[in-house]
Amino acid sequence: AFLEFFQALDGPKRMVAFTVYGKTYYAGPEFEYRLGDWLLFGSETSGLPLQTHLDIEASGGALVKIPIVDTHVRSLNLAVSAGVATFEALRQRY
Secondary structure (H helix, E strand, C coil), X not given: XXXXXXXXXXXXXXXXXXXXXXXXXXXXXXXXXXXXXXXEECECCCECCHHHHHHHHHCCCEEEECCCCCCCCCCCCHHHHHHHHHHHHHHHHC
């Protein structure tokens, strides 16, 4: 349902999913945020469903990761991840 809604929207758009399975660093020189990006996050306990990962890649979206040193930290809080991602997207755009 969400994918159909998203694809029906007018204008530039791209889904950017933040996931431990991301192939690209969220703030690295190889990744640039664009006008129309939608930042997607999964739940703290299970992340985004596998089908969502597949849909995002099939639609031309991106899977990105926020690296952490897992020696001392198991995961980032969802609110912290959203804040970090939003800051970087705005920093690049403005």
